[in-house]
């Protein structure tokens with residue numbers, strides 16, 4: 757794994773302006789050579805100013821989950837896990853919440869993702885939120901009828917952009933979502949975090 761190659765990919769992400777409807781500019785994590793690859797949906801409105809993903813309220817919840825389950829601090833997580841997203845730019849507002857990246861934007865941004873996965877060859881992908889879960893599991897596993905209860909708390913083996921990896925799915929930690937605060941979401945989230953805390957890649961990289 758090469759930090760230099762990751763930096764080169766990230767320079768190309770930083771310069772990317774392929775999606776005219778995106779409101780923000782690209783946001784990405786540190787060039788961490790890790791066996792664990794976190795895939796989120798897209799940055800929120802504040803992340804660009806902080807210069808890193810999950811830097812605001814959703815991130816606080818996400819990192820609290822890891823802290824409570826494994827005693828891992830936010831900074832330690834950021835130093836040990838590569839953080840990417842289905843789309844790297846803030847898509848702007850929708851009627852309720854933030855706009856979900858469209859098919860063209862997802863396809864445009866997947867070229868960055870493919871390069872990152874080629875370099876990192878992660879053993880474990882943490883897919884955070886429905887959009888990331890749908891991308892990683894693919895339409896045969898996460899169909900149009902699938903719900904979070906079908907996938908949270910389970911481990912999957914996938915081939916994603918030509919790379920074999922195991923996947924653990926997490927709900928989106930957004931404050932707008934009540935899924936992880938009510939049953940069965942609460943219990944399924946605990947199950948997913950327990951699976952994560954026992955995964956060999958997690959134990960080797962971060963615990």
Ligand code: SF4
Nearest residue numbers: 772774775845864865
């Ligand atoms: S979302 Fe991705 S492909 Fe689109 S402009 Fe941002 S970095 Fe480029």
